[in-house]
Amino acid sequence: xxxxxxxxxxxxxxxxxxxxxxxxxxxxxxxxxxxxxxxxxxxxxxxxxxxxxxxxxxxxxxxxxxxxxxxxxxxxxxxxxxxxxxxxxxxxxxxxxxxxxxxxxxxxxxxxxxxxxxxxxxxxxxxxxxxxxxxxxxxxxxxxxxxxxxxxxxxxxxxxxxxxxxxxxxxxxxxxxxxxxxxxxxxxxxxxxxxxxxxxxxxxxxxxxxxxxxxxxxxxxxxxxxxxxxxxxxxxxxxxxxxxxxxxxxxxxxxxxxxxxxxxxxxxxxxxxx
Amino acid sequence: xxxxxxxxxxxxxxxxxxxxxxxxxxxxxxxxxxxxxxxxxxxxxxxxxxxxxxxxxxxxxxxxxxxxxxxxxxxxxxxxxxxxxxxxxxxxxxxxx
Amino acid sequence: xxxxxxxxxxxxxxxxxxxxxxxxxxxxxxxxxxxxxxxxxxxxxxxxxxxxxxxxxxxxxxxxxxxxxxxxxxxxxxxxxxxxxxxxxxxxxxxxxxxxxxxxxxxxxx
Numbered sequence: 154x155x156x157x158x159x160x161x162x163x164x165x166x167x168x169x170x171x172x173x174x175x176x177x178x179x180x181x182x183x184x185x186x187x188x189x190x191x192x193x194x195x196x197x198x199x200x201x202x203x204x205x206x207x208x209x210x211x212x213x214x215x216x217x218x219x220x221x222x223x224x225x226x227x228x229x230x231x232x233x234x235x236x237x238x239x240x241x242x243x244x245x246x247x248x249x250x251x252x253x254x255x256x257x258x259x260x261x262x263x264x265x266x267x268x269x270x271x272x273x274x275x276x277x278x279x280x281x282x283x284x285x286x287x288x289x290x291x292x293x294x295x296x297x298x299x300x301x302x303x304x305x306x307x308x309x310x311x312x313x314x315x316x317x318x319x320x321x322x323x324x325x326x327x328x329x330x331x332x333x334x335x336x337x338x339x340x341x342x343x344x345x346x347x348x349x350x351x352x353x354x355x356x357x358x359x360x361x362x363x364x365x366x367x368x369x370x371x372x373x374x375x376x377x378x379x380x381x382x383x384x385x386x387x388x389x390x391x392x393x394x395x396x397x398x399x400x401x402x403x404x405x406x407x408x409x410x411x412x413x414x415x416x417x418x419x420x421x422x423x424x425x426x427x
Numbered sequence: 428x429x430x431x432x433x434x435x436x437x438x439x440x441x442x443x444x445x446x447x448x449x450x451x452x453x454x455x456x457x458x459x460x461x462x463x464x465x466x467x468x469x470x471x472x473x474x475x476x477x478x479x480x481x482x483x484x485x486x487x488x489x490x491x492x493x494x495x496x497x498x499x500x501x502x503x504x505x506x507x508x509x510x511x512x513x514x515x516x517x518x519x520x521x522x523x524x
Numbered sequence: 525x526x527x528x529x530x531x532x533x534x535x536x537x538x539x540x541x542x543x544x545x546x547x548x549x550x551x552x553x554x555x556x557x558x559x560x561x562x563x564x565x566x567x568x569x570x571x572x573x574x575x576x577x578x579x580x581x582x583x584x585x586x587x588x589x590x591x592x593x594x595x596x597x598x599x600x601x602x603x604x605x606x607x608x609x610x611x612x613x614x615x616x617x618x619x620x621x622x623x624x625x626x627x628x629x630x631x632x633x634x
Contacts, residue, residue: 174522179522182522182523182524183523185523186523327522328518331518331519331521331522332514332518333510333514333517333518334469334510334514335471335472336471336472336473336503336506336507338510340518340521342521343521346521346523347521389472390472393471393472393473394469394470394471394472395465395470395471395472395475396472397468403468
C-alpha cells in the first residue's frame with residue numbers, strides 16, 4: 154500500500170512537471186509524438202493534414218488542388234484588400250505587404266492578448282472607421298485566403314515571449330487542447346493526437362501537428378471557405394459543446410498554442426478539405 | 428459531488444411521481460446550473476435546447492413532459508459542471524512527455 | 525408435477541423472450557447514430573460501416589463475466605481510464621438508465 158502511494162506520488166509529480174513544462178519542451182514532446190506515431194511521413198509533410206498519412210485519399214485531393222476551389226476566394230480577397238474605405242485608406246495601408254502569415258498569431262503586450270491575422274484585419278477596418286467583418290466566413294475568409302496565398306512557404310515561427318501574461322495565454326490554449334468538453338466528452342487531443350490515424354466510421358482523424366498551417370480552408374461540407382475559428386466551433390459543436398466566440402480569447406489562445414506546436418513547418422494556406 | 432448528482436436525479440424521478448415539484452422550479456434550477464457551467468467554460472450545446480424544449484412544453488400545457496425535459500436539462504447542466512472539475516484534474520494526463 | 529414443469533417451462537420461455545426482446549431493443553439503440561452510435565468506433569456483429577477507433581465488440585461474456593462491470597464501463601469508462609476517448613454514456617446523460625440497461629443486454633450477447 155505504501156509503495157502504491159509512493160508510486161502515485163511520483164506519478165503525480167511527473168504529471169504536473171509535464172503540465173507545467175515550458176513551451177519549448179512542450180513543442181519538442183508534441184512533435185516527437187507525431188513523428189514516432191507516423192514514421193512514414195517525410196519531414197515537413199504534416200502541413201498536408203490527414204493526406205500526409207493517407208496515400209490513397211491524397212491522390213484525389215491532389216487532383217482537386219489542380220483546380221483549387223479556393224481560387225475565387227483569393228481573387229475576392231485581393232480585391233477587398235485593395236478596396237478603398239470611406240476615409241480613403243484601405244487594408245493595404247495597414248500592412249506593408251499582404252504576405253503577413255508568418256507574423257501571426259503573436260502576443261501583443263500592449264493589448265495584453267493574442268492577435269491573429271484575421272483579428273489584425275478587423276482591427277485595421279475598425280481603426281479606419283469601418284465595421285469589422287464577420288469572423289467565420291465570407292469577406293474575412295477571403296481576405297485571409299489572399300494573404301495566406303501570398304505568404305505560402307513562410308516558416309511557422311510563433312514566439313512566446315518571456316512575459317507571464319503571454320505564457321498564461323499559451324497555457325490556456327494548451328489546457329483547452331487537452332481538456333475534454335461537451336456531452337460527448339472529447340478533447341482536441343482525444344481525436345487529433347491519440348486518435349490520429351484512427352477511423353470514426355470511414356473518417357480518418359487528422360494529426361494536430363500541422364493543423365494550423367493551411368487556413369483558411371475551402372471545405373466541401375461547407376461548400377464555402379471558413380476560418381480556423383469556424384472549424385474550432387464546428388468541432389466543438391460536434392462533441393456537443395457550446396462553441397466559444399470566433400476571434401474570442403479562448404480560440405485565439407488555442408490558435409496560439411496550436412500554431413506554436415507546428416513551429417518549423419511551412420504555411421501553405423489556403424487549403425481544400427472534405 | 429457526483430454521487431450528489433446521481434442522488435439528485437433519483438430524487439428528481441421520485442418527485443416526478445408525486446409531481447409536487449413544479450416544472451417551472453426545475454427549469455429555473457436547470458437554467459441556474461447551466462449558467463454556472465457556462466461561467467466555467469463547459470456549457471454543452473444540448474442543455475440550453477433541452478431547457479427551451481421544457482419551456483415550450485410547459486407553455487403548451489404539458490406539465491409532465493415539461494418536468495421530464497427539465498429534469499434531463501438539469502442533469503446535463505450538473506454533469507457539465509462535474510466535467511469541469513474532473514478535467515481540472517485529468518487534462519494534464521494527456522500532455523505528452 | 526407435469527403442470528409444475530409446464531409452468532416452469534412457460535416462465536422460462538417468457539423470460540428468454542423478454543431477454544431476446546431486450547437484446548433487439550438494445551441493438552437498435554446501440555446502432556442509432558443519435559443514441560449509442562457505437563459503430564462509429566467499434567466493429568459489432570450485424571453492423572456495417574464501423575470505425576476502428578475502439579476494439580471490436582466480441583467475446584463479451586469472457587471479457588465481462590460480470591454484467592455489472594460492463595454496465596459501469598458504458599456508464600463512465602473514464603473512471604477506469606481517464607485517457608479513454610469513449611464517451612461516458614450514463615454520466616453525461618447521453619443515454620437514459622433504461623437505454624443503457626438495454627444496450628448492456630445487447631453488448632453482453634456479442
